[in-house]
Amino acid sequence: GNSVTQMEGPVTLSEEAFLTINCTYTATGYPSLFWYVQYPGEGLQLLLKATKADDKGSNKGFEATYRKETTSFHLEKGSVQVSDSAVYFCALGSNTGKLIFGQGTTLQVKP
Amino acid sequence: GAVVSQHPSWVICKSGTSVKIECRSLDFQATTMFWYRQFPKQSLMLMATSNEGSKATYEQGVEKDKFLINHASLTLSTLTVTSAHPEDSSFYICSATNTGTGRVNEQFFGPGTRLTVL
Numbered sequence: 001g002n003s004v005t006q007m008e009g010p011v012t013l014s015e016e017a018f019l020t021i022n023c024t025y026t027a028t029g030y031p032s033l034f035w036y037v038q039y040p041g042e043g044l045q046l047l048l049k050a051t052k053a054d055d056k057g058s059n060k061g062f063e064a065t066y067r068k069e070t071t072s073f074h075l076e077k078g079s080v081q082v083s084d085s086a087v088y089f090c091a092l093g094s095n096t097g098k099l100i101f102g103q104g105t106t107l108q109v110k111p
Numbered sequence: 112g113a114v115v116s117q118h119p120s121w122v123i124c125k126s127g128t129s130v131k132i133e134c135r136s137l138d139f140q141a142t143t144m145f146w147y148r149q150f151p152k153q154s155l156m157l158m159a160t161s162n163e164g165s166k167a168t169y170e171q172g173v174e175k176d177k178f179l180i181n182h183a184s185l186t187l188s189t190l191t192v193t194s195a196h197p198e199d200s201s202f203y204i205c206s207a208t209n210t211g212t213g214r215v216n217e218q219f220f221g222p223g224t225r226l227t228v229l
Binding site: 036041042043044045046049089097098099101102103104106 | 115117143145152153154155157160204206208217218219220221222223225
């Protein structure tokens with residue numbers, strides 16, 4: 001079945017460091033891929049998405065490229081800020097409309 | 112656009128009572144709504160999918176009679192936790208999607224409801 005695997009956290013970085021959060025998936029067909037962010041005590045917000053192979057989703061300095069050959073959708077940001085501290089979820093959209101989430105990766109950015 | 116609200120944002124109840132959580136799409140018609148449960152520091156677990164005007168589809172292992180879902184209109188879905196027990200304490204999150212837009216899988220999430228059962 002479809003599944004999503006994220007790197008385990010927490011990831012702790014200093015401000016302005018480079019961020020990578022790995023995400024790989026298993027799926028049949030060509031699913032859409034998403035990154036969601038969850039700030040403490042809040043629901044999820046869509047950060048970026050990609051709907052087909054080689055698409056690059058980007059938002060707020062974050063980027064992720066849909067790599068079909070490696071079944072990956074790694075999240076990157078060149079220079080993180082303290083305000084980026086949150087939990088990040090990689091998700092796969094199934095053909096039933098459901099989202100399948102990875103386990104989440106906590107990012108802590110220190111000043 | 113695409114704002115989803117939940118009410119209440121938090122609730123504390125006694126064991127054995129029932130609690131209703133509302134999920135509303137404020138500026139679009141939600142043909143499908145999803146209910147998730149999230150335990151501390153864990154991922155979201157899909158509980159059920161509800162389509163307006165029809166019965167909800169529950170995921171395996173989710174008790175239908177305990178978690179009653181009603182999707183009576185295109186802007187409102189409710190989750191009622193019946194005879195709540197401490198193990199039902201969790202963060203409940205809803206999401207909504209409008210399949211009519213053709214934007215498949217684009218779910219808009221509510222802010223969540225923190226349920227604590229004493």
